[in-house]
Amino acid sequence: MGFPNCGGAIDGTHIPILGPEHQGSQYINQKGYFSMVLQALVDHKGRFTNINVGWPGKVHDARVFKNSGLFRRLQQGVYFPDRKITVGDVEMPIVILGDPAYPLMPWLMKPYTGALDTEKELFNYRLSKCRMVVECAFGRLKGRWRSLLTRSDLSQTNIPIAIAACCVLHNLCESKGETFMVGWEVEANRLAADYAQPDTRAIRRSQRDALRIREALKATFQSERGNQ
Numbered sequence: 576m577g578f579p580n581c582g583g584a585i586d587g588t589h590i591p592i593l594g595p596e597h598q599g600s601q602y603i604n605q606k607g608y609f610s611m612v613l614q615a616l617v618d619h620k621g622r623f624t625n626i627n628v629g630w631p632g633k634v635h636d637a638r639v640f641k642n643s644g645l646f647r648r649l650q651q652g653v654y655f656p657d658r659k660i661t662v663g664d665v666e667m668p669i670v671i672l673g674d675p676a677y678p679l680m681p682w683l684m685k686p687y688t689g690a691l692d693t694e695k696e697l698f699n700y701r702l703s704k705c706r707m708v709v710e711c712a713f714g715r716l717k718g719r720w721r722s723l724l725t726r727s728d729l730s731q732t733n734i735p736i737a738i739a740a741c742c743v744l745h746n747l748c749e750s751k752g753e754t755f756m757v758g759w760e761v762e763a764n765r766l767a768a769d770y771a772q773p774d775t776r777a778i779r780r781s782q783r784d785a786l787r788i789r790e791a792l793k794a795t796f797q798s799e800r801g802n803q
Contacts (some may be wrong), residue, residue, distance in 0.1 A: 582669040583616045584709040587636040591726045591770045604632035605773035617709040629735040636676045663791035679785040698793040718759040724766035
C-alpha cells in the first residue's frame with residue numbers, strides 16, 4: 576500500500592456505555608458521554624491483529640497504548656520478526672503507523688505536525704493513505720454490529736468481552752469475504768452522530784532514532800516521486 580516494512584496501523588475508538596455505578600466520572604470522555612476505549616492494530620486487509628479493550632473513556636489513547644501488552648512487546652522487539660530494511664543509510668525495523676496522538680518510536684511512525692513543506696506533506700500523505708485501513712475497519716465493525724453504537728447496558732465486566740467478540744466476528748467476516756451492505760454504514764453513521772469521537776493530541780516528544788528513520792523515509796518518498 577506504499578509504506579515499506581509496515582506491520583499494521585493503530586488507533587483507538589470510543590464505544591458508548593451506560594454510566595457505571597463506581598468511578599463513573601473516569602468513563603466520561605472529552606465529548607461528555609460515558610465510553611470505553613477499544614485500541615486496535617489492523618492489517619492491510621482491515622482485520623484486527625491485536626486489540627486492547629476496557630480502559631475508561633477519560634484515558635488518552637497514548638496512555639492506553641503505553642500500558643498495553645502490545646507496547647511492551649514492540650518495545651522489547653518481540654512482537655514482529657526481526658526483519659530490518661535499510662532506508663537511505665538508516666536501519667528500519669518493521670513499523671506500525673499511528674496518528675499524532677501516539678509517540679514517535681523507531682517502530683512507530685506518525686505524521687509530521689506544525690509547519691509542513693512539500694516533503695513532509697508527501698510523507699504524511701503516504702502514511703495517512705495506509706493508516707485509513709484502521710478507520711475503515713472501525714467503520715465496518717460498527718456497521719455490522721451496531722449495538723456498539725448504542726449505550727450498552729451490559730456490566731462493566733462483560734462489555735469488553737462483547738466488544739472483543741465483535742472484533743473476532745469482524746475478522747471472520749472480512750476473511751471469508753462476507754457481504755457488507757451499504758445500508759449498514761448509513762445506519763451506523765446516523766447512530767454514530769450522537770457519539771462524536773473525542774479529539775486526540777500528541778503528548779510526547781520524539782526519540783532520536785525514530786526521527787532519523789522518519790527523515791530517511793521522507794527523503795526516500797521524495798526521491799521516488801522525482802523518479803516517476
